[in-house]
Amino acid sequence: MQHEPIVTIRHLSKIYRQGEMEIAALDDVSLDIARGEFLSLMGPSGSGKSTLLHIIAGVDRPTSGSCHVGGIDVTDLDESQLADWRNQNVGFVFQSFNLIPVLTAFENVELPLLLMDLSSSQRRELVNTALELVGLADRRKHLPKQMSGGQEQRVAIARAIATDPRLIVADEPTGNLDSASADTVLEILQTLSGEAGKTVIMVTHDPRAASHGSRTIHLEKGKLLP
Amino acid sequence: MSIPGFVIRNALRNKRRLLLSVLSAAVSLFLLVSLMVLLREFTQPPTDADAALRVAVRNKVSLMSLIPQRQRAIIERVPGVDVMTPFIFFGGKTDPDGGIRFGTLAIEPSKLKRLFPEIHCAAAEYESWLKDRTSCIVGRDTAQQYGYKVGDRFTLVSGIFPCKLEMRVAGIYFGTVDDRNLFLHHKYLDEAMHDWGQTGMWWLKVSSAEVMPQVIDEINKAFANTANEVRAESERAFQASFVSMWGGIKFLIGSISGFVLLTLVMVTASTMSMAVRERFRELAILKALGFRRRDLFALILAESFGLAALGALIGAGGAWAFYTGMDVPRATHGIFVTLEVTPQMLGTAALVAAMLGIVSCLAPAIAVARMSVTEGLRTLD
Ligand SMILES: Nc1ncnc2c1ncn2[C@@H]1O[C@H](COP(=O)(O)OP(=O)(O)O)[C@@H](O)[C@H]1O
Numbered sequence: 001m002q003h004e005p006i007v008t009i010r011h012l013s014k015i016y017r018q019g020e021m022e023i024a025a026l027d028d029v030s031l032d033i034a035r036g037e038f039l040s041l042m043g044p045s046g047s048g049k050s051t052l053l054h055i056i057a058g059v060d061r062p063t064s065g066s067c068h069v070g071g072i073d074v075t076d077l078d079e080s081q082l083a084d085w086r087n088q089n090v091g092f093v094f095q096s097f098n099l100i101p102v103l104t105a106f107e108n109v110e111l112p113l114l115l116m117d118l119s120s121s122q123r124r125e126l127v128n129t130a131l132e133l134v135g136l137a138d139r140r141k142h143l144p145k146q147m148s149g150g151q152e153q154r155v156a157i158a159r160a161i162a163t164d165p166r167l168i169v170a171d172e173p174t175g176n177l178d179s180a181s182a183d184t185v186l187e188i189l190q191t192l193s194g195e196a197g198k199t200v201i202m203v204t205h206d207p208r209a210a211s212h213g214s215r216t217i218h219l220e221k222g223k224l225l226p
Numbered sequence: 227m228s229i230p231g232f233v234i235r236n237a238l239r240n241k242r243r244l245l246l247s248v249l250s251a252a253v254s255l256f257l258l259v260s261l262m263v264l265l266r267e268f269t270q271p272p273t274d275a276d277a278a279l280r281v282a283v284r285n286k287v288s289l290m291s292l293i294p295q296r297q298r299a300i301i302e303r304v305p306g307v308d309v310m311t312p313f314i315f316f317g318g319k320t321d322p323d324g325g326i327r328f329g330t331l332a333i334e335p336s337k338l339k340r341l342f343p344e345i346h347c348a349a350a351e352y353e354s355w356l357k358d359r360t361s362c363i364v365g366r367d368t369a370q371q372y373g374y375k376v377g378d379r380f381t382l383v384s385g386i387f388p389c390k391l392e393m394r395v396a397g398i399y400f401g402t403v404d405d406r407n408l409f410l411h412h413k414y415l416d417e418a419m420h421d422w423g424q425t426g427m428w429w430l431k432v433s434s435a436e437v438m439p440q441v442i443d444e445i446n447k448a449f450a451n452t453a454n455e456v457r458a459e460s461e462r463a464f465q466a467s468f469v470s471m472w473g474g475i476k477f478l479i480g481s482i483s484g485f486v487l488l489t490l491v492m493v494t495a496s497t498m499s500m501a502v503r504e505r506f507r508e509l510a511i512l513k514a515l516g517f518r519r520r521d522l523f524a525l526i527l528a529e530s531f532g533l534a535a536l537g538a539l540i541g542a543g544g545a546w547a548f549y550t551g552m553d554v555p556r557a558t559h560g561i562f563v564t565l566e567v568t569p570q571m572l573g574t575a576a577l578v579a580a581m582l583g584i585v586s587c588l589a590p591a592i593a594v595a596r597m598s599v600t601e602g603l604r605t606l607d
């Protein structure tokens with residue numbers, strides 16, 4: 001990698017205890033992710049992909065090891081610092097879109113901006129920019145149920161990028177989409193990592209989707225394959 | 227959109243549930259205010275200055291037991307006693323129809339105005355009443371309700387004593403808190419009862435509030451160890467003891483209020499936890515987007531508060547409008563003269579609503595605060 005890493009993971013483990021049994025969701029993972037990279041994270045179901053993504057994104061904590069993002073060890077932050085950090089640094093995209101059903105596309109994208117110290121006209125500008133970037137400026141006033149799955153996911157991406165985070169994490173973003181919509185979404189993610197300079201980490205078990213990334217890594221039983 | 231806008235949008239998500247929970251809060255708060263109104267009517271003490279000077283003397287055994295008229299001479303000699311009258315509940319019904327729902331009270335007319343200066347009556351009418359033993363004065367409310375006019379005649383039969391009295395309406399009075407009574411001559415009753423020498427109680431007025439304790443003490447002592455021991459007490463104390471007869475009702479009202487509140491809290495709490503459970507994954511998403519625990523807590527609290535406040539506005543406001551607008555004596559068949567919703571009651575209702583808003587969202591809010599994002603996310607994928 002020619003760029004300096006934005007994510008530095010060292011000896012990361014996550015152990016779940018169930019009675020006597022110990023399940024290692026992540027087992028001594030070390031990994032660097034460069035700024036602007038579009039990383040595809042692949043692996044069979046239960047291999048620890050979501051767990052790794054969640055720790056990087058600051059919504060889960062490891063049992064041991066460190067995870068620096070942009071120089072900050074996210075495992076060191078407390079609950080409310082993490083919330084602020086997520087708000088400013090991470091954009092989430094989920095498999096099942098997860099838009100708020102009673103809010104319009106515009107309002108869904110505006111949601112994370114409500115936590116920032118912005119005027120409503122500043123918010124409007126950011127929302128419109130994000131919606132234009134995903135090609136849905138004309139769907140501002142639509143409710144999620146009035147849109148197709150592909151459009152919903154694009155709104156979700158707009159919501160993820162509205163706060164201009166450096167990191168975009170996507171957990172199987174194309175898992176619920178037909179291939180045409182999936183392509184659109186993947187192209188948007190590509191654009192984000194390329195032109196917009198975002199770091200994108202995408203979990204997928206679809207090799208075709210993974211091929212849109214600049215690099216693919218494989219997890220199996222919590223271990224990173226070489 | 228703003229955060230309050232988001233709260234409103236969330237609350238409006240399930241309109242039927244919103245309606246039901248607001249209505250349940252409204253109905254309960256209406257009930258609560260109604261119970262407070264009733265309780266106040268039962269326990270309200272008189273507040274005028276003259277009341278502070280009045281003393282009621284009654285048989286120590288009970289309110290219903292009579293006392294002998296010969297006590298009068300002894301009481302009148304007690305220093306500080308200004309004016310006194312015998313007083314008895316005649317328990318009159320009109321004969322033969324029997325329909326009557328107001329107090330019929332036998333007193334000594336010449337003393338009435340000094341004892342109860344708030345009673346107003348045209349001078350000529352009052353004079354005519356004083357002169358005619360067989361006449362009475364009637365409260366304005368009763369006169370209106372039964373259509374009595376000066377000069378009307380009717381027969382009163384007592385539900386308590388074996389006698390009938392022919393009555394002429396000498397005048398109409400007004401100005402008391404309860405212009406519904408009929409006052410008749412105690413002498414007229416005495417004659418009908420063949421000079422029985424009894425009365426129900428004594429009402430008297432003392433010269434100043436300072437001497438009252440001493441007067442009460444002396445009267446009580448004067449008849450100690452006689453066949454007719456008395457209890458003298460200030461009008462306030464008398465009213466209170468009268469009200470203690472309503473003690474059972476107070477307890478009942480208190481219990482009903484308690485149950486109303488309990489039901490209300492349970493209904494609202496289950497509504498809120500339903501609303502939150504439905505949205506558990508969305509709340510997890512909000513957390514992922516950077517909403518802190520306290521932000522989510524505030525969102526839930528605001529929604530629950532809003533529901534309760536709306537319920538309070540409709541329920542307590544409705545009660546106020548209802549009791550203010552209603553013709554109370556007619557609607558209650560004269561049982562109550564006024565049913566007043568006081569600012570304190572509205573304050574209590576608001577307080578209850580606020581508590582309700584907090585209590586009902588506590589459990590779901592804590593659940594959300596505890597929830598980890600991964601846990602919330604796992605419920606969906
Ligand atoms: N809360 C939990 N308790 C116990 N085991 C868990 C929990 N969460 C995840 N796991 C286990 O951790 C492993 C990795 O899970 P996950 O990261 O979701 O896998 P993937 O996303 O690759 O399908 C799985 O074996 C899963 O069963």
Ligand SMILES: [Mg+2]
Pocket residue numbers: 049050051171
């Ligand atoms: Mg997963």
